[in-house]
Amino acid sequence: MSIIRKFKPQFWDTDSGVGPAKRLFNYRRIWRFAIGVLAVVALVPLLVMAFIDYNVTRHSLESENLLLTARTTSNTRRTVASFLEERSKALQFLAEHQGIASLRDCDNLAKVLESLKSSFGGFVDIGIINEAGRQIAYLGPYDLLGRDYSGQDGFEIAMSKGSYISDVFLGFRDEPHLVLARRVKDAKTGAAYILRATLDTEQFTTILTSLDLAGSGDAFIVNREGIIQTPSKKHGEMLTKVDIVIPGFSEKTNVQQISGKDGTNYTVGYAYVLDTPFIVLVAKETKELMLPLQTIRMELLWILCTSIFIILLVIVLVATYMVNKIYEADQTRARTLHQIEHTNRMASIGRLAAGVAHEINNPLAIINEKAGLVKDLFMFKQEYAADDRLMSNIDSIINSVTRCGKITKRLLSFARHIEVEVDDIRFQDLATEVVGFLQKEAEYRSISIQMDIPDSLPQFTSDRGKLQQIFLNLVNNAFQAMSDGGHLSISARESAGGKLMFAVGDDGCGIPEADIKRIFDPFFSTKKKKGGTGLGLSITYGLVQELGGTMAVESEIGVGTTFTIVMPLNITKKADNHENPAG
C-alpha cells in the first residue's frame, strides 16, 4: 500500500469538482484517455506488422518447402529414368553390335550376362524371344528356355512399341523383380526378336533409400495403379495399394498438400517417369516441414510481448508525467486567478475603507478642533479651568476622537499598503498592525496572543501588501481553528542564510493527516458547509511563492497547527525605525 501511495500521482485523488467544467478537470479521465489513445496508436501498427511478418515468413517457408520437395522429386525421377534407360539401351547396343545369331550362342550369352552384371549390375537373367513368343535362348538361374510369352502384355507392347518396362512383381520366383524387353531385328533374315532381361530391385530401391530426407520423409515408387513398387516407410507394404491419393498424369514434377487417411497432412512431390509405369513419390509430413515456423513464432511472440510491455510502460509514465504537469499548471493558474481576484477584492475593500475613513476623518477633525477650542477657551479663562467635571468631559470627547482617529488611520494605512509593491518593513510593526485588527475579537473570545519577535530582527525590503495578506490569512485561519480561550503564538527569527522565518501557531482542532497534503490546493476546504471557499491557504501559498519563500505546516489532531514560512530577508541599509506617517 505504501509503495502504491509513493507512486500515486498528485492528481489521482483530486475531486473533479462540479458544474460544466467537471469534465475538464477530471484528470483520471484525461489520463485514461491519453493512455488509451497512445496505446492504440502505438500498438495497432506493431500488431499489424507482427501479423504481416508472421504470414510472410509462413508463406516463404511453405514456398521453400514446396520448392525443395519438387527439386528432390525431380532429381529422383531423373535418376530412376536414367537407371532404366541406360540398361534398356545397353540391351539394344548388344543386339545391334553382336547380332541375334551370335547372342543365341549359349557361351556368348553367358559372357554377355556376366559383362552386364559387372558393368551395370542388377541383371538377373537374359533371354531371346522369337516372333512367335517362344524363348529361344536363355541364360539365368531358372529353366525358362522354350517358355511361351506370346500371351503376355509385355511381349505385345515390346513387339509393337519397340521397348517395354514392366511393373515390379513377384512372379513364380517370389522375389520382387522387373523386366526390360527390347525389340531387335536380325540383320540377315530381317526377323524381329525380343531381347528380354530381368532386373532385381535392389539397386532400384537403393536409389530411393539413399536420399537424404529429414525426419519421417519417405521416397518410393508406385505404378500407375498406385501399387507400391519400392519399400515405403509409412505409406504401405511393398506391392500393396498406397494410402494416399495419386494425382493425375503430368509431365512436370508437381507438389501438393495431401491429407492422409489418418488425417495427417503431407506435402507430396510426384513425378511420372516417362515410358515406364512408374511414379516417383516424395512424401513429407507438412507439420515437420513447418517446424522452423514454431521457433520463429515463439521468437516473434517474445519480441511482441516485450515490446508491448515496454511501450505500455513508457506510455503510462509519459501520460502520468504529462497529466501531472497539466494538473500542476491548472493548480498554479487557479491559484493565480483567485489570488488576482482576492487582490482585487482587497483593493476594493481598501478603497472603500479609505473612502469611509476620509469621510469620517473630516467630521472627526472638526469635533477634535471644536472640542480643543472649547477646552482652550476654558483653559485660558481661569474661572472654568478649575472645573474638573467640565474638563474631564471635554477630555473624554478629545480621547474618543483620538481613539476613532487611530482606527481610521489604521484602516487607511492597511488600505494604502495593499497597493504598495515594495517597501521597507519592520516585521514587529507589521505583526502588531495585523493583530490589531483582531484584538477585539481576541478579547471577546478570551484568546491570548503571544508574540515572540526579537527587536534585533533587521528591517528588510519586501512587498508589504502581500506580507500583510499572508500574515492576516494565517492569523484568521488560526482564529477559526481555535475555540474560545485558545492560545495564538506568533514568532519570528532570522534564520541561517539570510532568511526570515516566522511561524503562526494555534492550539486548535488540528488538521487530519490525510488532508495535510491537500490544504494548499485551490478549492480544498473542510469548512465548505460553513462557508469556506477553500482559497485562503491556497492564496497564501501562492503569495509566499511570489515572495520567493516556502511554506510548511505541522499539525496534530487536538493539539494544534503551526504554519512556518521561510522567505528571503532582503535587509535594507537603513536600520533606524520606520516612521509611519499614518500611524
Place this chain on the structure above:
Amino acid sequence: MKILLVDDEVELVSAMAERLSLRGLDVDWTDSGVKALQMAQGCVYDVAVLDMKMPKLSGLELRRLISEKCPDMKFIFLSGHGSEADFKAGCKEAASYLIKPVSLEDLMAQIQECGCKG
C-alpha cells in the same frame, strides 16, 4: 512666524486657527484655495498648512503656484484620505504630511520644526 491655514472645511480651519492664535501664533486662514493664492501673493507667510483635497484648487496645485513666487515658504499637508498617491506626493513635496484628525501639539511641533529650518 506667520502662518496660513487653508482647508475647505470652514468649521475646522476656523477653530484650528483660533487655537493656534491662542497659543501666540500669527495665523491667517481661508476655506478656498483661490483666496489662499491671493493672500500668499506678498510672500508674507513662513509656513502654509494646506488641505490636500479642496474644490477648484487642490493642495498640491496650490503649493506649486505659491512656491513659484515664494520659494522659501514651507508647507505642511493635511489629508483625511491617505491614499498611496496622496501619501507619496505629500511626502515628496512638503516638509510634513499629517492625517486628520491631528492633535494640535503635533501640528505645532511640525510648524515649529519648519520655522527652525527656515
